[in-house]
Amino acid sequence: MSKNQVLFERAQRTIPGGVNSPVRAFRSVGGTPRFIERAEGAYFWDAEGKRYIDYIGSWGPMIVGHVHPEVLEAVQRVLVHGFSFGAPTEAEIEIAEEICKLVPSMEQVRMVSSGTEATMSALRLARGFTNRSRIIKFEGCYHGHADSLLVKAGSGLLTFGNPTSAGVPADIAKHTTVLEYNNVEQLNEAFAAFGNEIASVIVEPVAGNMNLVRATPEFLNALRERCNEYGSVLIFDEVMCGFRVALGGAQEVYGIKPDLTCLGKVIGGGMPAAAFGGRRDIMAHLAPLGGVYQAGTLSGNPIAVAAGLKTLQLIQRPGFHDDLAKQTRKLVDGLTAAAREAKVPFSADSIGGMFGLYFMDQVPGSFAQIQQGDTKRFNAFFHAMLDAGVYFAPSAFEAGFVSSAHDDSIIDATIDAARGAFASLAA
Incomplete structure (x- = not known):
């Protein structure tokens, strides 16, 4: 054996x-x-x-590959000063400034520890901002394993041929409407039917969890137009494609500005780190400024921030x-x-x-x-x-x-x- x-x-x-x-x-x-x-x-x-x-x-x-010498040196430099503080650090400001510079739609950013945490928090923020409950997602797009999003999700669930997850209450799933990716007609019909109930539309502008599938420009433009028309929050889940498809992510490639963006993976350089952010007026609803609660003991962890910040610097060469x-x-x-x-x-x-x-x-x-x-x-x-x-x-x-x-x-x-x-x- x-x-x-x-x-x-x-x-x-x-x-x-x-x-x-x-x-x-x-x-x-x-x-x-x-x-x-x-x-x-x-x-x-x-x-x-x-x-x-x-x-x-x-x-x-x-x-930038595994164990890149400059990323390794950045991690080793901060490692000797402590693993976690549960208090703010200057490095958190630096990585937030870097993200906002590279992704201009993100006027403010909140660090978290995983992509699931980023999308879950962004949706809660969108619901708190709009005072609505319904969200729209698209079949085959995977946005993490929060209850609201495990409704005909892709990725690992698709691998097992199971389009939903046990343990997700029907009362939660009913607030999620699942549409076909790249189907503009279906999107327009959904907004016509219940547009005033829709808090947010969340989408992978370049899907990676049903394999690689690109959104069409017509589809993403329709998303932006309908969200503008009905006052819904457009969330780009760029946990996977952020900094991967271009320095400014898929939103740079398509020339479309979402209201909120979720990032992960590259911004941690291999360490557990993610973020969500966007318009300042929406982010102002987040605690401690507003009534939408989100917190995390390891958010902005100094080691993860060091690895992510150096990676973001390297990809700007x-x-x-x-x-x-x-x-x-x-x-x-x-x-x-x-x-x-x-x-x-x-x-x-x-x-x-x-x-x-x-x-x-x-x-x-x-x-x-x-x-x-x-x-x-x-x-x-x-x-x-x-x-x-x-x-x-x-x-x-x-x-x-x-x-x-x-x-x-x-x-x-x-x-x-x-x-x-x-x-x-x-x-």
């Missing part, structure tokens, strides 16, 4: 399913999860010492995002060409440092289209690549991530491995 198998059996005795986040369990693809011991640059190594090219990057945060997008595009173009050689139905897409792989002929634009992909073929491809030392997301419903450490030699090695993997699928 391999060491990974031994560890997995041991983990299942004390941890539900043997993992602390469901997709890690490999239930969707089958097989034994890899237990990771260390990482560096574009690689990580499992418990048996096998090296993998890493295309999950801790699900997005590692945009000239040409960073141009180079990241170029490498990501080289990867998806190479994979597409390899699949074409093997005559395997396949398509791929990328934006910035995010990418999606689809075992279907065309790039999908909705949750329903994503479901038409060949998951059995994906699973076989995933294991063939894993055997070749390439670690993609262990689910057909997750986006992938490239870092600045993924140089030409690493991308070329991935494409070479993919030729063999696609050939095995065609056999």
Whole structure:
């Protein structure tokens, strides 16, 4: 029995399913999860010492690669002064100023510890600001595991083929309306039916939790127009795509200004950190100024802030995002060409440092289209690549991530491995 198998059996005795986040369990693809011991640059190594090219990057945060020397030095510098204070620090001001500078729609920002906490708090703030209860979300978009949002959510829930979660009361779920992503007509119908009840619309402008799916400009513009018309709060969930698709996030790419934005992943540089923020008049309703309560003992943790602030500084270097997008595009173009050689139905897409792989002929634009992909073929491809030392997301419903450490030699090695993997699928 391999060491990974031994560890997995041991983990299942004390941890539900043997993992602390469901997709890690490999239930969707089958097989034994890899237990990771260390990482560096574009690689990580499992418990048996096998090296993998890493295309999950801790699900997005590692945009400059693992253990970047400048991020490591920043963390070590603050580490010796204390792990947590439960009191304000100057570094919290610095990272807030940096975020507001890079994302101009965020006039004020509140630090939290996770993406779920950011979206949950932003929705509570939107409800408190509008004095309304109903929210709109979109099928296939995942915004964390708060009760209001586990209504036909994607990500791990989609992986298990279960569109909702047990434990979410019907009285809470009834306040959430789920619409089809990129469907402008359906959006307009919903606002016409109950627009004056809608506190907020929350959306991933670049979805990553039903695999990578881009919003159309028409869809996002319609969201902005309807929210303006009915006084609803437009929330962009950029926990995943923030700083990933562009320095100013997806809102920079699309030229659309949301009322509130949720951020995570990159702003922690691999440490637990997230944030939400936006218009000053809305943020003024947040405690201690207003009546919407939100708090967190580890919010603005000095170690997480140090890692995140240095990461934000690194990605502002000239040409960073141009180079990241170029490498990501080289990867998806190479994979597409390899699949074409093997005559395997396949398509791929990328934006910035995010990418999606689809075992279907065309790039999908909705949750329903994503479901038409060949998951059995994906699973076989995933294991063939894993055997070749390439670690993609262990689910057909997750986006992938490239870092600045993924140089030409690493991308070329991935494409070479993919030729063999696609050939095995065609056999």
